[in-house]
Amino acid sequence: MASVHCNLSALGWDDDFAASLKPGHVPARVTRVDRGTCDVLTADGELRAAHSAALKRAAAADPVALPCVGDWAAIDGDVQVQEVLPRKSSIVRAGVTPGVSHGQVLAANVDIVYIAEPAVPRVDLGRIERFLALAWESGARPVVLITKADLTSVDLAEVEAAAPGATVRAVSSLTGEGLEEVRLEAGRTAVLLGKSGAGKSTLVNALAGADRMATQEIRAADGRGRHTTVHRELLLLPDGGLIIDTPGLRSIGLYDAEEGLSQAFSEIEELAARCRFHDCAHEAEPGCAVLAAAEEGELSERRLASWRKLQREALWMASRTDARLRAEKTREWKIIHKSMRGRSRP
Ligand SMILES: Nc1nc2c(ncn2[C@@H]2O[C@H](COP(=O)(O)OP(=O)(O)OP(=O)(O)O)[C@@H](O)[C@H]2O)c(=O)[nH]1
Numbered sequence: 001m002a003s004v005h006c007n008l009s010a011l012g013w014d015d016d017f018a019a020s021l022k023p024g025h026v027p028a029r030v031t032r033v034d035r036g037t038c039d040v041l042t043a044d045g046e047l048r049a050a051h052s053a054a055l056k057r058a059a060a061a062d063p064v065a066l067p068c069v070g071d072w073a074a075i076d077g078d079v080q081v082q083e084v085l086p087r088k089s090s091i092v093r094a095g096v097t098p099g100v101s102h103g104q105v106l107a108a109n110v111d112i113v114y115i116a117e118p119a120v121p122r123v124d125l126g127r128i129e130r131f132l133a134l135a136w137e138s139g140a141r142p143v144v145l146i147t148k149a150d151l152t153s154v155d156l157a158e159v160e161a162a163a164p165g166a167t168v169r170a171v172s173s174l175t176g177e178g179l180e181e182v183r184l185e186a187g188r189t190a191v192l193l194g195k196s197g198a199g200k201s202t203l204v205n206a207l208a209g210a211d212r213m214a215t216q217e218i219r220a221a222d223g224r225g226r227h228t229t230v231h232r233e234l235l236l237l238p239d240g241g242l243i244i245d246t247p248g249l250r251s252i253g254l255y256d257a258e259e260g261l262s263q264a265f266s267e268i269e270e271l272a273a274r275c276r277f278h279d280c281a282h283e284a285e286p287g288c289a290v291l292a293a294a295e296e297g298e299l300s301e302r303r304l305a306s307w308r309k310l311q312r313e314a315l316w317m318a319s320r321t322d323a324r325l326r327a328e329k330t331r332e333w334k335i336i337h338k339s340m341r342g343r344s345r346p
């Protein structure tokens with residue numbers, strides 16, 4: 001069992017996942033999803049697993065129950081996915097179904113979100129901020145990578161000001177600049193987000209070496225090598241980390257990103273806490289600390305405008321969120337509230 005355990009931890013398995021695995025099920029990390037099936041990595045190598053009837057029923061009630069890349073799937077003896085184990089983190093963007101907003105999980109169980117933004121033609125700080133809100137909301141640690149740094153000089157200080165709390169690095173897949181710092185520890189998972197052409201796939205290739213798409217080796221602690229072909233989305237890197245390459249995202253709408261936005265704009269949140277009115281809209285109120293900071297040049301106009309734009313978008317999205325879902329949440333809350341009131345009465 002020890003070697004199996006070790007193999008799994010190389011794939012990111014840990015005690016929390018183990019605790020939620022039901023007897024008789026085998027854990028498998030989802031590397032790629034298709035309609036009705038997914039490719040998974042198990043301690044014994046790669047498999048293609050179909051969705052079980054139970055999973056289909058769960059997904060009919062809530063699409064978020066479907067496996068996505070990075071998930072730990074519990075598979076049965078028939079190589080069917082019975083369920084998806086509770087996610088440690090998930091990258092969720094707003095789905096695009098007319099009329100109703102819902103979350104679409106792009107990747108799960110990620111430790112680090114690499115936000116790839118190309119240095120040329122110019123770094124788009126607004127896009128970085130949007131990805132940062134998404135990343136902070138996910139529970140994973142964001143790292144901003146300014147790619148193609150060989151083509152121009154990059155003002156990292158400017159990017160850092162737009163990314164409080166996040167690490168910012170300049171990298172080049174061409175020269176290898178900065179790639180050392182992008183290496184992942186064994187068993188750690190990162191996802192690469194960024195617009196099309198940002199250089200994500202080139203970066204993954206640089207990290208994976210020439211062997212990308214080729215047979216890779218997961219080495220067990222007992223020294224027995226296991227050969228596994230890993231391709232497409234979730235990739236096992238030669239020195240142990242796992243990386244999820246995503247296709248360039250044209251639209252990355254924020255979904256339920258209130259917390260993520262607060263972290264992405266933490267300095268503005270800190271200012272807002274000092275406004276005279278606690279419900280200050282930071283538009284024209286007297287004693288507004290946000291406006292005062294903007295006037296004094298402590299807070300850039302660009303940053304304030306970007307924060308407002310993303311806030312508005314998040315509010316709008318929340319207003320479109322499935323009314324039924326919201327009604328249910330309110331009902332649940334009322335039941336809890338009632339039972340608490342009941343308890344406090346003699
Ligand atoms: N000079 C230079 N060019 C790069 C670098 N990284 C990528 N490129 C080029 O940028 C272009 C786009 O790179 P990709 O890796 O395909 O970009 P991507 O983000 O994977 O794009 P999508 O797959 O569409 O999401 C290619 O022509 C690469 O050769 C780099 O570090 N330096």
Ligand SMILES: [Zn+2]
Nearest residue numbers: 275280282288
């Ligand atoms: Zn204010």
